[in-house]
Amino acid sequence: MSSKEMESFSYDDDIVKKFAIATIIWGAVGMLVGVIIASQLADWRFNFGIEWLTFGRLRPLHTNAIIFAFVGNSIFTGIYHSTQRLLKTRLFSDTLSKIHFWGWQLIIVLAAVTLPLGISGSKEYAELEWPIDILITVIWVVFAVNFFGTLAKRREKHIYVSIWFYIASIVTIALLHIVNSLEIPVSLMKSYPIFAGVQDAMVQWWYGHNAVAFFLTTPVLGLMYYYVPKAINRPVYSYRLSIVHFWSLIFLYIWAGPHHLLYTALPEWAQTVGMVFSLMLWAPSWGGMINGLLTLRGAWDRVRKEAILKYFVTAITFYGMSTFEGPLLSIKSVNSLGHYTDWIVGHVHGGGIGWNYMFAAGMLYYLVPRLWKTTVYSEKLSSTQFWTGTLGLVLYYLSMTVAGITQGLMWRAIDGNGQLVYPNFMETVDKILPMYWIRLIGGLLVFTSMLIMLYNLFKTIHLAKKVEKEDVFQAPSLDWTKENTDKGHRKLEGLTSVFTVLAVLAVLVGTVIEFIPALLSRDFIEVSEKIKPYTPLELAGRDLYVREGCYNCHSQMIRPMASEVLRYGKASEATEFIYDHPFQWGSKRTGPDLARIGGKYPDSWHYFHMIDPRKVSPGSIMPVYTWLEKDDTEYNILPKKLRVMQALGVPYTDEEVRNSISHAKAQAEAITRGMADAGVSMKVKDKQLIAMIAYLQRMGTDLTR
Amino acid sequence: MSDNNENEVKIFDDEKKVLLDHNYDGIRELDHPLPKWWLITFAITIIFSIPYYAAYTFFGAQTIDQELAQDMKEMHAKQAAHEAKQGKFNLAEYEAYITGSKVAKIGKKVYKRKCKACHGANGEGGVGPNLTDAFWMHGNGSLETVYNTINKGVVDKGMAAWGPTLGKEKVFAVLKHMMEFKGTNPEGAKASQGQEFN
Numbered sequence: 001m002s003s004k005e006m007e008s009f010s011y012d013d014d015i016v017k018k019f020a021i022a023t024i025i026w027g028a029v030g031m032l033v034g035v036i037i038a039s040q041l042a043d044w045r046f047n048f049g050i051e052w053l054t055f056g057r058l059r060p061l062h063t064n065a066i067i068f069a070f071v072g073n074s075i076f077t078g079i080y081h082s083t084q085r086l087l088k089t090r091l092f093s094d095t096l097s098k099i100h101f102w103g104w105q106l107i108i109v110l111a112a113v114t115l116p117l118g119i120s121g122s123k124e125y126a127e128l129e130w131p132i133d134i135l136i137t138v139i140w141v142v143f144a145v146n147f148f149g150t151l152a153k154r155r156e157k158h159i160y161v162s163i164w165f166y167i168a169s170i171v172t173i174a175l176l177h178i179v180n181s182l183e184i185p186v187s188l189m190k191s192y193p194i195f196a197g198v199q200d201a202m203v204q205w206w207y208g209h210n211a212v213a214f215f216l217t218t219p220v221l222g223l224m225y226y227y228v229p230k231a232i233n234r235p236v237y238s239y240r241l242s243i244v245h246f247w248s249l250i251f252l253y254i255w256a257g258p259h260h261l262l263y264t265a266l267p268e269w270a271q272t273v274g275m276v277f278s279l280m281l282w283a284p285s286w287g288g289m290i291n292g293l294l295t296l297r298g299a300w301d302r303v304r305k306e307a308i309l310k311y312f313v314t315a316i317t318f319y320g321m322s323t324f325e326g327p328l329l330s331i332k333s334v335n336s337l338g339h340y341t342d343w344i345v346g347h348v349h350g351g352g353i354g355w356n357y358m359f360a361a362g363m364l365y366y367l368v369p370r371l372w373k374t375t376v377y378s379e380k381l382s383s384t385q386f387w388t389g390t391l392g393l394v395l396y397y398l399s400m401t402v403a404g405i406t407q408g409l410m411w412r413a414i415d416g417n418g419q420l421v422y423p424n425f426m427e428t429v430d431k432i433l434p435m436y437w438i439r440l441i442g443g444l445l446v447f448t449s450m451l452i453m454l455y456n457l458f459k460t461i462h463l464a465k466k467v468e469k470e471d472v473f474q475a476p477s478l479d480w481t482k483e484n485t486d487k488g489h490r491k492l493e494g495l496t497s498v499f500t501v502l503a504v505l506a507v508l509v510g511t512v513i514e515f516i517p518a519l520l521s522r523d524f525i526e527v528s529e530k531i532k533p534y535t536p537l538e539l540a541g542r543d544l545y546v547r548e549g550c551y552n553c554h555s556q557m558i559r560p561m562a563s564e565v566l567r568y569g570k571a572s573e574a575t576e577f578i579y580d581h582p583f584q585w586g587s588k589r590t591g592p593d594l595a596r597i598g599g600k601y602p603d604s605w606h607y608f609h610m611i612d613p614r615k616v617s618p619g620s621i622m623p624v625y626t627w628l629e630k631d632d633t634e635y636n637i638l639p640k641k642l643r644v645m646q647a648l649g650v651p652y653t654d655e656e657v658r659n660s661i662s663h664a665k666a667q668a669e670a671i672t673r674g675m676a677d678a679g680v681s682m683k684v685k686d687k688q689l690i691a692m693i694a695y696l697q698r699m700g701t702d703l704t705r
Numbered sequence: 706m707s708d709n710n711e712n713e714v715k716i717f718d719d720e721k722k723v724l725l726d727h728n729y730d731g732i733r734e735l736d737h738p739l740p741k742w743w744l745i746t747f748a749i750t751i752i753f754s755i756p757y758y759a760a761y762t763f764f765g766a767q768t769i770d771q772e773l774a775q776d777m778k779e780m781h782a783k784q785a786a787h788e789a790k791q792g793k794f795n796l797a798e799y800e801a802y803i804t805g806s807k808v809a810k811i812g813k814k815v816y817k818r819k820c821k822a823c824h825g826a827n828g829e830g831g832v833g834p835n836l837t838d839a840f841w842m843h844g845n846g847s848l849e850t851v852y853n854t855i856n857k858g859v860v861d862k863g864m865a866a867w868g869p870t871l872g873k874e875k876v877f878a879v880l881k882h883m884m885e886f887k888g889t890n891p892e893g894a895k896a897s898q899g900q901e902f903n
Contacts, residue, residue, distance in 0.1 A: 286743065678831060
């Protein structure tokens with residue numbers, strides 16, 4: 001220690017308390033939305049015919065609420081609490097902390113309002129529209145300044161492994177969010193992304209995959225390195241392992257995004273990159289698990305007795321399971337079975353509930369009594385919560401895995417005559433409906449466990465005595481003039497700027513190597529002359545498809561596999577999507593693929609199907625879209641939309657832009673007239689349903705015409 | 706220093722030789738070597754990945770498209786063989802089948818599940834054409850042409866090929882059921898489409 005005088009300081013725990021309370025509340029809200037949408041898959045009537053409550057609009061709210069509101073607030077809680085203690089200093093600025101807190105809550109409220117209204121960019125986990133995207137950027141910068149400012153005034157020379165993870169997470173999330181949100185506004189609440197088709201898909205899943213990595217995984221690993229040794233008073237198992245798995249994890253993670261696009265129209269070399277980097281990620285991911293579990297040496301008997309440790313052990317175990325299943329699902333042949341099925345839904349909930357929720361619960365049970373200087377209201381409730389949540393998780397995970405593998409096998413089953421065994425998609429849905437009910441029960445149990453925590457912790461807080469003053473601590477200030485005699489990684493731990501730059505470089509290498517050919521090369525996609533831009537009415541319909549979140553249940557990507565070609569037609573090609581801002585490939589098939597739906601049925605089939613799917617598709621679990629028949633198509637904004645598309649490189653002529661309104665009206669009239677035979681009235685010609693039909697009938701027809 | 710490490714960190718004797726002098730808010734670190742099985746796993750994934758990537762990207766291992774082309778060739782061969790075996794519509798076979806006692810029941814059930822949605826409960830038409838009149842769009846309304854339409858569909862007009870789903874016998878049964886609509890004039894009948902055949 002330096003001979004310098006001791007300095008006195010206190011920690012800002014008020015902000016930690018605020019984030020902790022927000023975590024508990026948003027966790028309950030996010031899970032409630034999850035239960036609602038789970039019920040809608042078991043029985044389509046559970047949206048009560050209300051457009052704001054349909055699966056397509058609420059599913060993005062569920063994912064955003066869980067990722068950014070629940071886990072987001074939980075990592076801010078833990079980062080602000082542990083960073084101050086690990087660096088022996090108060091946070092850089094109380095004001096910035098408050099702006100961060102209230103700004104983040106504002107973003108969540110805006111998401112909760114806009115997503116049910118159908119204001120969505122349709123990029124998964126990044127659905128929020130451009131004004132909110134800008135707000136997120138601003139608040140994230142506030143967080144970063146506050147965090148790095150705290151680093152700068154630290155009283156601990158070396159930064160602990162938790163801080164490494166926080167640094168990597170903060171800089172990478174900024175990069176991911178900004179690049180994936182590059183979009184041009186059409187109006188206050190509508191924009192088109194600058195990338196289209198294959199490129200848009202690649203950017204999106206680079207983002208989507210790494211949001212899982214750098215929002216749900218690395219910050220929480222950082223928290224694990226603080227709270228697990230703290231809770232059990234045991235030393236971390238291996239410092240060397242921390243170094244190796246930290247750097248290999250952040251370097252390798254960023255490459256693996258294309259495993260979300262295996263067997264799509266993405267060029268095969270990029271798919272292969274995604275697969276092999278996912279395999280190589282297995283060991284670095286398990287490095288964290290090993291360091292977590294082996295730190296528990298000699299403390300296993302306490303796991304039986306202490307709820308906090310139960311949560312931590314379960315969390316780390318599920319982290320290990322998910323990070324094994326992830327690489328497994330990235331192997332091409334396994335992926336060909338699992339992709340678009342509920343297996344993936346099970347996989348993400350193994351991570352989301354098993355790792356993130358369980359860890360957050362353990363951390364909150366550690367933190368809340370300490371922050372409010374009291375003891376937990378009921379140990380028994382805490383244990384009841386644990387068992388309820390674990391049972392729910394197991395039911396959820398197993399039912400979805402079984403449903404996914406069953407349906408995947410049915411989709412691909414071909415008989416000896418070269419024909420699909422289950423050509424009717426509905427048959428494969430019928431088969432797994434019981435699993436949707438079991439999943440609902442599992443989800444309800446997890447939600448109940450969350451409510452138990454909400455009650456238990458609020459009761460704890462309520463019964464706590466008011467804390468008047470902040471505790472004061474003492475530590476010597478750092479002597480920056482002293483020569484740095486450390487060697488190797490230890491030296492780096494004292495040089496936070498260099499450390500940060502290296503972390504940025506580690507994530508940039510994979511990003512740049514994957515993107516440069518994808519975004520710059522003209523040969524990346526073979527462009528076919530046959531592919532033409534959408535007509536104005538089709539574009540309007542496409543925006544409705546985006547608004548309703550159809551991509552949440554329908555893919556637009558016929559994979560190059562025999563069973564897919566037999567079921568849906570010619571495999572999708574990259575060139576077909578060059579005007580798709582944004583791409584709509586989807587990631588889940590609750591309903592069939594729609595890439596070549598165009599022309600497959602008469603217009604009137606779609607008309608009746610959207611109003612009541614069961615009328616033409618018996619047994620369907622799709623919700624009704626009656627409002628599309630009541631609301632008018634917004635013609636006036638079409639010239640603006642075409643202009644923006646023109647700016648993005650879609651070859652509309654100026655004349656087409658000028659005539660877009662009259663062209664759209666004429667097309668709508670023609671479509672409506674064509675359905676007169678089937679009893680459709682001309683009165684609906686300017687309704688949104690007609691625009692939707694125009695889009696659906698265009699889809700996938702250019703290449704095969 | 707720490708405000709919340711109520712207990713001392715517990716360190717076992719055998720750990721003392723790997724204990725580092727690091728202390729962060731009371732957290733201590735050991736410096737155990739990397740577990741061997743872990744290192745080997747990591748090495749295997751890397752050693753596998755490099756030649757795997759090279760084989761598929763540079764050295765001509767079968768691409769996804771090539772694999773698809775091969776699979777489709779196989780499927781088409783199987784389908785052709787099946788069609789050759791099943792043969793064309795055989796009137797005698799049909800007439801023999803429809804004398805069965807359960808045919809009416811099967812035909813009714815299949816019609817309700819697969820056809821009713823587009824052609825109406827009584828063949829009056831809706832999304833699809835009216836089946837009760839003498840007008841036909843694909844063929845002349847003979848048993849053979851209607852059989853072919855059900856069997857192979859009119860895929861570009863939205864009529865699915867039901868042959869593979871239903872199998873020959875169920876197609877016979879539903880054909881029999883449909884033929885009974887002829888000449889009825891159900892409520893809400895759709896205007897005639899196609900050409901008239903008598």
